Amino acid sequence: TILLTWGGILVQDVIMPLRRKKKSLSPKQHLLLLRWGAVAVAIPIYIISIFMKQTDYLYMFMELTFAIYFAGAGAVLLGALYWRRATTAGAWAAMIIGPFLATVFLIMKTYWPELKMPYFNITLNGLHYTLIACISALISYIVVSLCTPNPHFDLDNLLGRKPKETKTKKA
Helix, strand or coil: CHHHHHHHHHHHHHHHHHCCCCCCCCHHHHHHHHHHHHHHHHHHHHHHHHHCCCCCCHHHHHHHHHHHHHHHHHHHHHHHHHCCCCCHHHHHHHHHHHHHHHHHHHHHHHHCCCCEECCCCEECCHHHHHHHHHHHHHHHHHHHHHHCCCCCCCHHHHCCCCCCCCCCCCC
């Protein structure tokens, strides 16, 4: 389920928008692309699983691999849909910072499983790392969006909040 979902998100939210100006795909080509998207997601997860110790909990592994995508994408989806100052540069910053931190935290949890949070004496787990990666991606999204020019995109029109103006024929 996770592979199909993440593969579909990769194809629909990353690859298809990049193909926007090219010829549209036939249903057979689109289905093949979705299948390859699932394979493209499976390969990094397989590689990550090689380095995970067998003593680690499966749920912690799922949390951290989920954070690799969700840390950046969550900020991008929320910002793009509900914030007028959102920019493409901010989205890319979140999609780079979030997965990077999640990958670093995955490595840290593998090699330093008993890492404690300073001043709180709490052993960090996968949820803590996921939260830190998500917040960092959101902060980078906001900061970069505020530092780049606003394209003044009509968000209401995109989301269907107001009807498109139609040209009427004069009689």
